[in-house]
Each structure stands twice: as C-alpha cells, then as structure tokens.
Amino acid sequence: MTRQTVLHGVVIETSVELGTQELCRACAVREDWLIALVAEGVIEPRGRSPGAWRFSGESLRRARIVRRLQRDLDLNLAGAALALELIEENERLRRRLAGQPVPARGDDNETAHP
Amino acid sequence: MEFKDYYAVMGVARDASQDDIRRAYRKLARRYHPDVSKEPDAESRFKELGEAYEVLKDPEKRAAYDQLGARYRAGEQFRPPPDWDAGFEFSEGTFDRGGFSDFFEELFGRRRPGGHAHGPRAGRAGAGIHAAGEDHHARVAIDLEDAIRGGVKRISLQVPELTADGHVRLRERALDVKIPAGVREGQQIRLAGQGAPGLGQGPAGDLYLEILFRPHPRYRVEDGNLYVDLPVAPWEAALGATITVPTPGGDVGLRVPEGSPAGRRLRLKGRGLPGTPPGDLYVVLQIAMPPVRNDSDRAAWQDLAARLADFKPRSGLGGKP
Numbered sequence: 020m021t022r023q024t025v026l027h028g029v030v031i032e033t034s035v036e037l038g039t040q041e042l043c044r045a046c047a048v049r050e051d052w053l054i055a056l057v058a059e060g061v062i063e064p065r066g067r068s069p070g071a072w073r074f075s076g077e078s079l080r081r082a083r084i085v086r087r088l089q090r091d092l093d094l095n096l097a098g099a100a101l102a103l104e105l106i107e108e109n110e111r112l113r114r115r116l117a118g119q120p121v122p123a124r125g126d127d128n129e130t131a132h133p
Numbered sequence: 134m135e136f137k138d139y140y141a142v143m144g145v146a147r148d149a150s151q152d153d154i155r156r157a158y159r160k161l162a163r164r165y166h167p168d169v170s171k172e173p174d175a176e177s178r179f180k181e182l183g184e185a186y187e188v189l190k191d192p193e194k195r196a197a198y199d200q201l202g203a204r205y206r207a208g209e210q211f212r213p214p215p216d217w218d219a220g221f222e223f224s225e226g227t228f229d230r231g232g233f234s235d236f237f238e239e240l241f242g243r244r245r246p247g248g249h250a251h252g253p254r255a256g257r258a259g260a261g262i263h264a265a266g267e268d269h270h271a272r273v274a275i276d277l278e279d280a281i282r283g284g285v286k287r288i289s290l291q292v293p294e295l296t297a298d299g300h301v302r303l304r305e306r307a308l309d310v311k312i313p314a315g316v317r318e319g320q321q322i323r324l325a326g327q328g329a330p331g332l333g334q335g336p337a338g339d340l341y342l343e344i345l346f347r348p349h350p351r352y353r354v355e356d357g358n359l360y361v362d363l364p365v366a367p368w369e370a371a372l373g374a375t376i377t378v379p380t381p382g383g384d385v386g387l388r389v390p391e392g393s394p395a396g397r398r399l400r401l402k403g404r405g406l407p408g409t410p411p412g413d414l415y416v417v418l419q420i421a422m423p424p425v426r427n428d429s430d431r432a433a434w435q436d437l438a439a440r441l442a443d444f445k446p447r448s449g450l451g452g453k454p
Contacts, residue, residue, distance in 0.1 A: 025285050025309045028322035028342065035323075045268045045341060076321035080343060083270065084168050091183075092162055106169060113171070117353055 031076035036065070039072045046082050053082070061085055061100045137236045139185035139198065147199070151190070158186040184233045187241075194241060201240075263333035274345045275312060277352060281381045281407060283314030288342070310342065315407035317357055318346045351379065357412025359405045364421040365389060380404045380414050387416060395420040 029035045043050050054069060056062055062081055064072035074082075081103060088099040140147050143157045164170060165178040172178070188194045271290050279286060288310055291303045310324065321341050328338025346354055353360040363378060373391035377384050380401065387399060397418045405412025425431055 025311055026324050026327065027311045028324040030313055030316060031321040031323055031341075044265070045270075045339070047267060077319065079321050079341065080319055087168055088166070091166055091179075092159070102169070111355075114353060114355060117348065 031079060036073035036075060037079060038074075039064075039069045042074045042079060042082065045079055046086055048082070048086060052086075055096055056082060056085065056100075059096050059100050061096075061103065134235050134239060137185075137234060139188050142181050142185040143189065145189075151192070154186070154189050158182065158190070162186075180233070184237050187233075188237070198240070263335040264331060265335045266329035266331040266338035268338040268341060269328040270341045270343065272343045272345055273310070274347050275316075276347050277349045277354065277381070279312050280316050280318075280344070280346065281314065283312055283316075285309050286312050312344075315411075316344050317406060317408070318344055318354060320344050352381070354406070357406040357408055358415060359412065360415045360417060362419050363387075363416045364419045365393075366423065367420055370395070370418060370420050378416055389418065393418055 031037060037045065039050060039053060043053055046053075050069065057064060057072070062074060062078035064074045064078065066072045084103055084106070085096070085099045088094050088102050089096070092099075092102075094102065140149070143154065143161065145153055145157045149157070161182050162179070165172065165175045165182060167176045167179055170179075188198050269292075271288070273286070273288050275286060286309070287307060289305055289307045292306045294302050294304045296302050308324075308327070310322070313322075316322070321343055324340040324342065326337045327340035330337050351361055359381070361379070363376065365374070365376065369376065369389060370393045371391070373393070374389050375386050376389055378387045378401070382404060385401065385404070387401065389399070395418060399416045399418070401414040401416065403411045404414035423430070425434065
C-alpha cells in the first residue's frame with residue numbers, strides 16, 4: 020500500500036469556530052433556517068448578529084441532527100428540537116448505565132423464599 | 134443482482150393504499166432513524182426503508198415495480214427485461230440517495246433519456262458555472278487511547294460517485310488523519326478541501342469528521358471526565374487504605390478514606406482527558422465481598438457480627454429492624 024500524506028485538520032472549538040456562512044455550507048442549509056434554529060435556542064452562537072455569529076463544533080453536530088430529523092421524519096423545528104434533547108438525554112443515561120452491573124439471570128435475580 | 138421485495142421491507146401488503154405505505158414508513162422511520170435508534174443495524178435498515186419508500190410512495194415507480202415484482206421473490210437473481218419501464222414516466226425524486234442498492238440503481242438510477250440525471254450533482258461540470266463543492270461529513274470511531282495520546286489514524290470512507298453511464302457507485306476512499314491529543318467525543322475535525330470537488334473553478338468543499346469513542350473496557354467517558362470502578366475489600370473501605378489505581382497516564386496511589394461507603398466517588402484532579410483544562414478521573418468505589426469458603430471465614434464474619442451488633446443497615450426502610 021502506498022503511504023499517503025497525513026492530513027492535519029483543525030478541531031472546531033473555541034479557537035476555531037464557524038461563521039454563519041460556513042455553518043450553512045457545512046449543513047447544506049439556508050441562512051434563514053439557521054436563524055430559526057438559533058431563535059429556537061437549539062444552538063447558541065457567540066456574537067450579536069448573524070453576521071458576527073461564531074458557532075462551535077457542538078452546534079454543527081446538533082444542527083445536522085435537527086436537519087436530518089426534519090428531513091427524514093417530516094418534523095417541524097420545535098418537534099425536531101425536542102427530539103434532539105431527548106436523544107441527548109437518552110445518550111447520557113445510556114452512558115451512565117454502561118458502567119452499572121447488569122443483573123445476571125439466576126444470579127443477582129434469585130427468587131427469595133420467605 | 135438480487136431482487137428486492139420493497140413491500141416486505143416496509144411490512145405492507147402488495148395492495149396497500151398510499152396512506153398505508155406512508156403510515157408504515159413514518160412508523161419504521163421513527164424506529165430505525167440512525168439518530169434515534171440504538172439498534173446495531175439501524176443505519177442499513179433505515180437506508181433500505183428509504184429506498185423502498187422512494188419507490189412505493191411514487192405511484193409511477195410503484196406501478197412499474199409492481200409489473201416486475203409479480204414474477205420475482207426477494208433474494209432471487211434478477212435482471213431487468215429490456216424496456217421494462219417503457220410507458221412509465223418518472224419524476225425527479227428529492228431523497229438523498231447516496232448508497233441505494235444496485236437493484237434500485239438498475240431500475241431507477243439511470244440517466245433517463247431526455248431527462249435529468251438522478252445522481253448527486255457533485256462533479257458534474259457545467260460550462261461557465263463555478264461553485265464551491267459540497268461539504269462532506271463522516272463519523273470516525275477511535276479508541277480512548279488515541280484521543281489521549283493523539284496519533285495518525287487511517288480511516289476509510291464510502292463515497293458515492295456518479296459513473297460514466299449514470300449509475301451511483303460507492304467508492305472506497307482511505308485517508309490518514311492526524312488525531313490531535315485531547316480530542317473529545319462529538320468534536321468535529323475539519324479537513325479543508327477534502328469534500329466534494331467544486332464546479333468549474335470553484336474550490337472543493339471541506340470534510341468534517343465527527344469523533345466517536347469506542348467503548349472502553351475500563352473507563353467510562355463523560356465530557357472530559359473519566360470514570361473507573363474500583364473494587365475494594367470491606368476492610369479497606371472501613372479502615373481506609375492506599376490503593377493503586379490505573380489511570381491513562383499510568384498507575385497512581387489513591388488514599389481511600391476511612392469509613393467509605395460503596396459508590397463513593399473520589400476525584401483525581403486533572404487525570405482525565407488532556408485539554409485546557411484537563412478533565413478529572415473519578416474513582417467509584419465498589420465493595421467486593423470475599424467468599425465464605427470454610428468455618429474459619431464464617432467465624433470471622435460471626436465475630437464481626439457480634440462486635441457490631443448495633444449496626445442496623447435497614448433502619449432507613451422504616452419497617453422492623
């Protein structure tokens with residue numbers, strides 16, 4: 020196999036953030052959709068006006084999920100935003116549960132005989 | 134090529150009404166949507182569902198498909214008869230079809246004579262049109278160790294491509310990507326110019342990689358913090374002890390305070406994922422029960438029980454002690 024160039028990317032974080040146009044392009048959406056998403060409180064840019072907005076990588080992730088939910092399940096913005104929050108809550112709980120011992124059959128779950 | 138039974142995929146009868154088909158799609162789409170579902174095959178199920186719905190929701194495509202379908206069963210080898218679709222007219226679909234099956238592509242994916250190509254627009258060079266290429270996205274699963282130490286990771290992506298005869302094919306694309314040390318789950322790495330090629334002289338789009346962590350056998354990750362379960366003997370928890378704890382940066386000694394209850398969390402500041410500030414490592418105490426193997430073991434517990442007879446573990450339950 021030929022060794023190819025190693026690509027160095029940038030982590031979209033506080034040092035490198037996305038502007039409104041960049042985020043629109045990354046999500047393949049129009050600016051008015053993004054403005055509605057901010058108005059709904061789903062993503063919270065820094066900066067006062069759309070021209071000055073700076074978005075985190077987290078905003079990109081959330082915006083894309085909302086976009087997919089809207090497109091695939093025909094949800095309106097508020098519904099997709101609610102679904103996103105429930106999905107995230109679910110993920111947090113699952114992650115926490117991953118560390119809990121699962122009762123094995125016939126072990127922790129033995130029937131008690133009074 | 135195998136014949137695909139779209140009715141079976143959607144779980145509807147062949148004479149289902151358009152309303153039934155729409156309802157079935159909505160129900161299954163909610164269940165298998167990759168953002169919602171945790172089923173391991175959700176993504177492929179959802180794709181299959183989208184493909185089936187793309188055909189069955191459209192009365193023109195459905196009628197053409199039905200004409201074929203009467204003669205085939207799912208999984209059977211299939212070759213469309215020439216001019217099978219003569220007399221049917223298809224409108225342009227809007228569904229994002231990246232990666233539909235060969236079966237679909239054979240029937241509905243071709244550049245229709247006199248019509249528009251159904252494939253993605255990327256790479257279609259229009260005379261005098263210059264536009265930036267689309268941004269692409271992919272998810273990359275890495276091990277926790279990669280995130281801590283950083284390093285180069287080879288990732289392979291499936292890229293849908295329009296072939297000369299108008300079919301969409303998936304092409305494997307391998308990239309060596311630098312994973313920066315301290316990257317967190319859910320973070321996005323942008324690789325400039327690695328997205329779809331631009332039109333004309335337009336620049337290429339970017340490729341965004343979303344970082345996922347593979348489950349780790351020892352650590353759980355929440356934001357930048359790590360959690361590790363640490364089993365201790367009952368007497369270590371009762372009397373206090375200094376215990377060796379594994380951390381990603383190597384073993385460290387940890388002082389367990391006297392009288393520690395099960396589930397107590399002890400924080401090792403800055404021993405989580407690297408970063409500014411670095412995350413913490415939480416050690417969660419678990420009290421491991423030693424087995425009672427013989428009379429001597431039994432006597433030891435009986436002695437303890439006699440000495441600590443006033444311990445009432447269930448006093449909080451409110452019933453009789």
